Amino acid sequence: MKNRITEKRKKSGDARTLYPQDLPRKPVRIDILRMVLRRDKKPVAEYDLPLDRWLTPLQAVQRKNARRTLREYRIQRGYQITSPRIRDEAEIFTISDLHLGHENSIPRYKRPFLQSDPGEMNRILIRNWNWTVKKTDMVLFLGDLAYKSLDPAEYYLDQLNGKISFLEGNHDPYRPFMSHCLLMQYREIPYLFIHDPEELVRPFDGWVIHGHVHNKDLTRYPFFNPKTKTINVSAEMVGYRPIPMSEIDDLVRTMDETMTFRELMPVHTLPPLNPREHLNPREQLRYNDTRGNHVSQN
Numbered sequence: 001m002k003n004r005i006t007e008k009r010k011k012s013g014d015a016r017t018l019y020p021q022d023l024p025r026k027p028v029r030i031d032i033l034r035m036v037l038r039r040d041k042k043p044v045a046e047y048d049l050p051l052d053r054w055l056t057p058l059q060a061v062q063r064k065n066a067r068r069t070l071r072e073y074r075i076q077r078g079y080q081i082t083s084p085r086i087r088d089e090a091e092i093f094t095i096s097d098l099h100l101g102h103e104n105s106i107p108r109y110k111r112p113f114l115q116s117d118p119g120e121m122n123r124i125l126i127r128n129w130n131w132t133v134k135k136t137d138m139v140l141f142l143g144d145l146a147y148k149s150l151d152p153a154e155y156y157l158d159q160l161n162g163k164i165s166f167l168e169g170n171h172d173p174y175r176p177f178m179s180h181c182l183l184m185q186y187r188e189i190p191y192l193f194i195h196d197p198e199e200l201v202r203p204f205d206g207w208v209i210h211g212h213v214h215n216k217d218l219t220r221y222p223f224f225n226p227k228t229k230t231i232n233v234s235a236e237m238v239g240y241r242p243i244p245m246s247e248i249d250d251l252v253r254t255m256d257e258t259m260t261f262r263e264l265m266p267v268h269t270l271p272p273l274n275p276r277e278h279l280n281p282r283e284q285l286r287y288n289d290t291r292g293n294h295v296s297q298n
Contacts, residue, residue, distance in 0.1 A: 073112055080128065094193065105118075126160065139161075
């Protein structure tokens with residue numbers, strides 16, 4: 001199917017079509033979490049960079065320490081919200097490919113969670129969403145909410161804030177409330193929202209916001225590509241939390257360089273915005289439990 005789409009694009013002379021061999025390759029930053037000190041090829045200690053401490057070989061393999069390392073790393077990188085970031089003004093958000101309940105998404109997309117505990121990933125992604133989006137905000141979700149989960153999509157949708165417009169992903173069982181794509185004009189700029197960018201076979205003069213490819217093709221589909229006018233809002237690309245259209249609009253109007261990933265500030269360095277007003281009772285209890293401690297307990 002993709003080969004046929006590519007041939008159609010070649011024949012149609014789509015100026016937006018670029019191929020891997022034609023694209024400049026940018027270096028990708030790799031985050032190192034631990035460094036191993038060895039003697040005669042045997043590990044004698046590990047230095048944990050996020051926690052800024054030495055670990056013995058026994059401590060290094062303990063699951064509880066791995067969870068602490070990943071949790072602190074997520075907080076430092078802005079991937080885990082530690083207090084609500086809800087604003088008073090109405091906003092439109094978008095995100096794609098949460099893959100809730102999908103254990104294999106953790107190693108496949110290099111997500112900073114333990115593969116043995118996808119439940120923790122679910123809790124953090126849902127909390128990030130609800131501490132970013134209030135009930136009256138609109139969310140354009142671009143597909144693949146859950147995969148290989150024992151729970152249906154409705155189970156997760158009931159836990160998420162916002163008025164959600166759901167675009168069908170390739171892993172979503174079809175529901176009547178799903179759409180395939182969406183056209184929208186935001187502040188006089190046209191946008192097309194679709195799950196898989198390869199399904200766009202006709203030239204589109206505006207910006208294409210999509211998911212599906214995750215972080216598997218950073219050359220063709222980085223987070224922000226002004227040359228091809230594509231924006232990849234897969235969860236891994238936007239910091240595991242919905243991104244407001246106002247932020248996208250600022251990039252479209254001011255940024256002329258490719259951004260591999262969305263740039264985030266560690267959330268615990270910022271004061272919370274209206275931390276309690278828009279939380280449901282369950283989230284209110286979680287916030288009360290974690291207040292004053294930037295490392296949220298699950």
